[in-house]
Amino acid sequence: MIQTSLRELFSNIRKSSDKWELYLDVYEGLFAPFRGRPISILEIGIQNGGFTEVLAAYFPNAVKIVGCDIDEKCGSLVASDPRISVVIGDAIDAGTAGRIKEISDSFDIVIDDGSHRSKDIIAAFCRYFPLLREDGVFIAEDLHCSYWHEYEGGLAHQFSSISFFKLLSDVVNYEHWGLSYPRTRLLSDMFQHHSCEISDDVLETIFSVTFCNSMSIVRKKAASAVLLGERVIGGTEFAVADNAPHNHSHAARNDQRGNPFSDLDLITNKHVFGLFVALLNANSKLSVDHARLAEQLQAVSFGIAESQQNQQSWIVEPLASLSSNLETAQGNNHKEIVERLALLTSDVETIKQKNTFFDWLRVKIGSGS
Ligand SMILES: C[S@@+](CC[C@H](N)C(=O)[O-])C[C@H]1O[C@@H](n2cnc3c(N)ncnc32)[C@H](O)[C@@H]1O
Structure with a gap:
């Protein structure tokens, strides 16, 4: 019909x-x-x-x-x-x-x-x-x-x-x-x-x-x-891969408890994860700046030592002050990251209801409870 x-x-x-x-x-x-x-x-x-x-x-x-x-x-x-x-x-x-x-x-x-x-x-x-x-x-x-x-x-x-x-x-x-x-x-x-x-x-x-x-x-x-059930292997010819031993086996129970990408707090807060990734990217950019600063710092230190040896006091003082500026800049960069993370956690927490991601983030950056 x-x-x-x-x-x-x-x-x-x-x-x-x-x-x-x-x-x-x-x-x-x-x-x-x-x-x-x-x-x-x-x-x-x-x-x-x-x-x-x-x-x-x-x-x-x-x-x-x-x-x-x-x-x-x-x-x-x-x-x-x-x-x-x-x-x-x-x-x-x-x-x-x-x-x-x-x-x-x-x-x-x-x-x-x-x-x-x-x-x-x-x-x-x-x-x-x-x-x-x-x-x-x-x-x-x-x-x-x-x-x-x-x-x-x-x-x-x-x-x-x-x-x-x-x-x-x-x-x-x-x-x-x-x-x-x-x-x-x-x-x-x-x-x-x-x-x-x-x-x-x-x-x-x-x-x-x-x-x-x-x-x-x-x-x-x-x-x-x-459920996925058992793995079933059909056929008797294994010209490329011998899968016979897998017949009637079960899917591997693969422990993911240490896998940060299996962190359920992260998964349930994907959008915040995006912010966090942006922050980490900024952090790695600052690390590059750190490396450059460290190189400059080292060059300046050599300059100071050399000038001191040569008793060139006219150059020792400006170099010493530049050196301390660079050290402060390095310290500030770290401070900036920590401050931004702290600001992020508190800011977003106020605009959203209490959210497990921020508990997670606090633990990860070690800023207490
Ligand atoms: C898009 S129309 C339904 C069209 C219909 N199914 C059709 O195929 O023509 C949506 C309907 O859902 C009803 N509606 C909206 N919120 C509702 C709710 N919370 N519980 C029950 N009905 C609801 C509206 O009154 C409206 O009549």
Whole structure:
């Protein structure tokens, strides 16, 4: 039987839906495996209700299709399909989530097309990803907003929604971190910033995080299915490399606790790391200046010694004073670095909330607690 494509259903709806073209193609491929199954769907942000009806038409065997919108006007939408329920309220609010759960306590597909603000997207993920069934999929739409200030974003914004999903891709690879922290540690600043959280048990069920333009797609599987498993070597001919001994071996557990690039405080503060690198670069430039000064200092010292020997007092005094100036300059350069680091730590600390990076930085530069 030829089934109607999502795009076709979309082009024939009466209630309006507002989508980007790319999404229709992505959804076509993403939704196909769910099509005949008795699934439940949550759509956050339904507006005119058009896409909710597309979903109902596309999934004939869907059991529940819950649409949630903060706009009370959505309460007057009359659904064309008895499987559709509309919940009015802020999706990230516990009360709204409670009403959604009364209709369905778990979902196979969650689409977040709500406010597109980083805070709401991350909070919605924390609230509804735990409700996703095994093999389910969570889609966050319109992540282009995460690059915009008005939506609590920006290309280098540490707490934007896209930064959050990028961090989740590290969570997928948790077994290779070589650290003794739980997964939640990587996200602790993010959670603290957005006042939400998600347990390690749930994080370990994130099977994959994929991105396409403006969308992030997070799949859930049983925790055991997320693991890399055994290395399997097929074939019996090893003309180039004898990999046979690796058959049924496990990925190396490579201890990274001493690796500064595995320092979680650094990773969770990448933008500040950039500042730190700039400072280190300035430091190395000053080291070059130091070397040049040291050479000059040595030349001057020789000059002083020679002049003293020759009793050329007219030149001894100016050289001695130049020598002391150079020594002061050297000292100042060091002082300048320390002062700049201290200023950086205190300055940024005042404009941001307490942040583990600065504790880390204080320890690293040995400036106490
Ligand atoms: C882009 S529209 C949704 C479009 C719709 N999904 C479609 O395909 O046509 C965004 C909707 O999200 C709703 N919204 C914004 N913030 C929300 C929140 N915190 N909880 C639930 N809905 C929200 C808005 O009221 C608006 O109707």
